[in-house]
Amino acid sequence: MAGLFIVFEGITGSGKKTQIKMLEQKLRGIGKEVYTIAFPNFESEIARATKRPGLDNITLALLYAADRAQHQGRIKSLLEKNAVVICDRYCYSNFAYQTVRGLNLEWLLEIEKDIIKPSLVFVIDVPVDTSMRRVQQANIADFSKREILERIRSEREILEKTRESFLNLSKTIKNGSEWHIIDGNKNIDEINSEIWGIVQQHQQLKS
DSSP states (O other): OOSEEEEEEOSTTSSHHHHHHHHHHHHHHTTOOEEEEESSOTTSHHHHHTTSTTOOHHHHHHHHHHHHHTTHHHHHHHHHTTOEEEEESOHHHHHHHHHHTTOOHHHHHHHTTTSOOOSEEEEEEOOHHHHHHHHHHSSSOHHHHHHHHHHHHHTHHHHHHHHHHHHHHHHHOOSSOEEEEEETTSOHHHHHHHHHHHHHHHHHHHO
């Protein structure tokens, strides 16, 4: 596959979506064909099933994995066309969030072992306090904002552990992907410049 597959990870409010949009614009500006996708992909019935109340963590992990599995064909075809695919969350969110909730990492790796591996993984790393501040400042509906903030407050300890889990994954996952931990406390433009530099360098090495 000749294209470029880039994944963005991080806790809620880390700034992933902003950086994805900025990177997409820069890539389009140099003539690249760019597609973005997010997981869970709630356009699919499988992803919508994760919203059902009362699901245990094993079932949720399997549903998240199945959601990604059914989109592998599309990702593969886009990469074969030399497109850039940018993904907001991938299997690593499943690993980070579900291990914190007690699931075994080896099992989680096993159920997603055959999915396409990204070339680059960016983890936008921020403390939970920064996450909450960014949600408060976000241009989203007040109801959604209140709902997200309440979830962050109620799951603060889990989010702190999830942040650490992402950092640990960056050191332990050895699947050919190139991982970069980005300090999300920096200015938005500084972060974008750092990411853009890494993408450009990767493409030069690949050429």
